[in-house]
Amino acid sequence: MPKRNPNPAQEPKLELEDFQDSSGVLKFEHLQRVPAWAYSVVGLLVLAVVVVVGFDVAYAGHIYPGVTADGVPVGGLTQSQAISRITSRVSTYSGGGLSITHGRSVVHVPLYGLSLKYNAQNAAQLAVSFGRQGSLANQLHQKIRALFDRPTNYADYSYLDSSLTSYILQMDGDVDTPVADATLSFDGSNATANPAINGKRLDLGLLTQMLNDRLASTSSAPVVAPVYEMAPAVSTSAVQDSIGQISSYISSPVTLSYMQQTSTISQKTILSWIQVTAQPTPPFLQSLNLHDLYPPVTGASLSLNQNAVESFVANLAGQIDQNPLDATLSMQNGQLSVVSPSQSGLSLDQNGAVNGIMVALTEAGANRNINLNLSSTSAPVTQTNLASLGITTLLSSGQTYFPGSPYGRLVNVRTGAARYNNLLISPGEEFDFGAQLGVVDAATGYVPELVIEGNHEDFQYGGGLCQVCTTAFRAALAAGLPIDERENHSFAISYYQWPYDAPGVDATIFYPQVDLKFTNNTGHYILIQTVMTGDHLTFNFYGTKVESGVIRGPYFITGSNNATQASHTVFYRDVENDAGKVTSTDAFNSYYEPSTDFPIEGTVN
DSSP states (O other), X not given: OOOOOSSGGGSOOOOGGGGBOTTSOBOGGGGGGSOHHHHHXXXXXXXXXXXXXXXXXXXXXXXXXXEEETTEEOTTOXXXXXXXXXXXXXXXXXXXXXXXXXXXXXXXXXXXXXXXXXXXXXXXXXXXXXXTSSOHHHHHHHHHHHHTTOOEEEOOEEOOHHHHHHHHHHHHHHHOBOOBOOEEEEETTEEEEEOOBOEEEXXXXXXXXXXXXXXXXXOOOOEEOOEEEEOOSSOHHHHHHHGGGGTTTTSSOEEEEETTEEEEEOHHHHHHTEEEEEOOOOOHHHHOOGGGGSOOOOOEEEEEOHHHHHHHHHHHHHXXXXXXXXXEEEEETTEEEEEXXXXXXXXXXXXXXXXXXXXXXXXXXXXXXXXXXXXXXXXXXXXXXXXXXXOOEEEEEEEEEOTTOOHHHHHHHHHHHHTTTTEEEOTTOEEEHHHHHOXXXXXXTOOEEEEEETTEEEEEETTTHHHHHHHXXXXXXXXXXXXXXXXXXXXXXXXXXXXXXXXXXXXXXXXXXXXXXXXXXXXXOEEEEEEEETTEEEEEEEEOOOEEEEEEEEEEEEOOSOTTSOEEEEEEEEEEETTSOEEEEEEEEEEEXXXXXXXXXXXOO
């Protein structure tokens, strides 16, 4: 036997001539130069062919051994035999159930409730195709598996995901335990540690996979729920080791003094301001320290939560602070008088209070007194600056007359009008009728009466307040004030027509969707006074007369005074200066629908 070259890369290359004599006849003795590994490859190829051919012959028309379908052993069966056996198995299995367990918790899953379905024909077809499809290498691999009886399962089934999910979530509810860090509490005069709690969570993805494995193999074996634990970031021992750090914080209560009053911040409250956090461990990629791959249990870091202190001070300011109140004024016989004096406002220096508390908490001792700083704010309108307000004369009057109004409507009009009596509008202020009106309910003195809501009329608290709104609108028109927002009623109503020959000089209110707004552009304060006598309401505006408004109309564009028909009216407001010259003209259009389109629904309760 010739020796092999120890270096295969240097072995001489064999050519066809090496196997021929001088006459071209093959010399078989030269075959001894063929490498040994070539014989091994040829042998394996021959073995592979034998296995493939042998299996094809031995299992012609039958499924190879080791194959299961839907959990049913079908090796050696024909496709029809496999279908019959699978059908029998899944029919029995689908009527049973599975169970998910964790400790004492057990969740039963009835399979009929999942709408579980198996396709025996497809599963059998897949079993038949094992070792018979794909590349030669793939077929050989599968047949070798069959030769050594390695199990292979095919499954074709379906179910309602939502049904199975409900059972999984039921177990999740039994297992789920929130993780809780160790915290601090106050016991007598000492801080104590409240133990940390390890959390538990259900591995939803793995449980779903395990249940699917049971269904695929038609197995009824119980499924032990996969559960993992979550460790708290701050352990009990870490908090216990850090308790000594807070002795200065809770050494004694803190006393706040202001306006000859005192308020005490208890040690329990102070303790609630101390935040306990885990000391961070540097990530491995940052520190490149191997110890950070498996960091030890972290310690606890204690600090004062300034946000909690700021929240405490803000709440205290809500109890101390007072907005300044203007003096209440009244115009009587052309003379401006004070009905009630003004009140100065108070404001707590919140930043100073927070800083004082933070400093006091870092100083241990029995004397922890903080004097809070309060600032006083004067009201814009006081009994001493009446002359500067410019309230000297009657600017305008707005009037409405509403005979035949029911008692409840009169109550609402009187109650609403009182909200605007002696009201001041500062220079440049936009008057918002709805915002000033406030809450409308039984507690504020209103009763149910008819209002227009959407496409009908109904009884609600405050029905009739549009009479007040319309009267204020007419006073603003007569004073020449800019009208920023106004809407007419959905249909023409007789209460708002006097003293005109047509509807149109009205304004409705359904706050906040519908509102009336106008601006005081006189450069001085305006004082509103309201007077209601019987079924007659007046809004008087007092101030410094700069302009006035004169109404022309309203005129019908379409329709007539028949409220059961749609109509469109317009009126013009000429704004005149002190010399009587018209400086601008505004047009106000009103579009009314037929009153019959708004039936009355409901009754007075």
